[in-house]
Each structure stands twice: as structure tokens, then as C-alpha cells.
Amino acid sequence: MNKANLSVFASGLGSNLLAIHNASMDKCFPGKLQLVICNKICPAFELAKSLNYETKLISNLNIEKFEIVVHQELIKKKIDLICLAGFMRILSPKFVSKWKNKILNIHPSILPLFPGLNTHKKILFNGIKIHGSTVHIVNEKLDSGKILGQFAIPVKHDDIVFLRDNIKKYENMFYPEVIRKYIWTFIFKKDNFTSNKLRNNKEIIFSY
Ligand code: GRF
Secondary structure, eight states: OOOEEEEEESSOOHHHHHHHHHHHTTTSSEEEOOOOOSSSOOOHHHHHHHOOOOOOEESSHHHHHHHHHOOOEEEETOOOEEEESSSOOOOHHHHHHTTTOOEEEESSSSSTOSSSHHHHHHHHTTTSEEEEEEEEEEOTTTSOOOOEEEEEOOOOOOOOHHHHHHHHHHHHHHHHHHHHHIIIIIIIISSSSOOOOOOOOOOOOOOO
């Protein structure tokens, strides 16, 4: 089966990286993870190495130089799609336009609510009873690109760690599915994508 070459950019714990890795182990998944980019030493970096991925740690360059090096690596590996997964560096408009429609991000809020940092804190501070995440195409403006999918869950506990971990649990199911759909629909341009993995239930709504 023809597969799209994927690169994951990560700076954090790596749960979404692991989820993409796990999904890609399925022979029907239309993407193959070829390159992991990290901008600091972090659990995601260690995870990528332990999974034997080609992993680049690029930590001490300004954004312009960082992007030149990253661009070359992406070209070398013939990357078709970049998946940001907790990547804590803002990419420049120049880089984003070079990779137009080829960068996805997962953001832990129901955009356009709460772009930027500290989303879980803002949810709890405002007493909001529904929270979720969004997968979107990255454009020149932070957390503002076309929305590809969202899920929503009820907020039942006033506990930020519980909320963050609960959101991640669903992100880890959701992000690979949206990537799968995006590859089929926008890279392979086939309309035979069938969504059968995620079922809405009484408390969680997945829409993609
Ligand atoms: C996720 O919650 C994602 O939405 C946000 O950063 C977090 C990364 O988590 N962009 P992990 O490193 O994938 O565990």
C-alpha cells in the first residue's frame, strides 16, 4: 500500500507521538512515520529514539536557522505531512507557506475558544463545563487554521491534572484518526475514507 511519509514535531511527553506510532503499525494506516523533530531534550525525544525513528534534536538555533535545517531534513526524507504533537515552538509564516496544507496541529481546546497556552487552566478558571481538543491545519496565525475535527467531553472535576490527562486520552485516539482521514482525502485525494474507529457515546462527541 502506498503510504504518505510523516514527520512528527514534539517537545513534550510524547503521548500523541506514541499514538501516531501505534496507529501506523496498522498495515491499513495510510502514513509511515519517517522523522521526528524535537527542539529540546524531552520524553518525546527519548521515546522517538527508543522506537528507532530517525530523530533530530535541534535545540540551539534561532527560528530562521532552525527552519532551514528542518526544511532540508523534511525534503531529504520526502515528507508529505508534518504532524505537530505538543511542539512548543511557533513556526514562521515563511515556513508555514512553504508547507502549506501540509502541517497539522492538535490543540487542547475547542477552537476558536482559547487559542494559545494554559487552556485547561482557563477552562477551570471560567467554570466551563465542556472541554475538548481540535485538530487543524496550521496557517500563519496561531491556532487559527482550518478546523479538521474536534471532540468534546464533560468537565466533571476541578482537577487540572485529571482534566489534562483525560483530554490526552481522547486526543490519543482522535489525532491518528483525523490524520488518517486527512491523508486519504487531501493527500491521496480518494473519497473512500470510512470512519469506523471512533463512536460517539453518551458523554463524548467526536466530529471529524
Ligand atoms: C497535547 O495536549 C496537545 O493537545 C498539545 O500539547 C499536548 C502534547 O501532549 N498541543 P503529548 O506530548 O503528546 O503527550
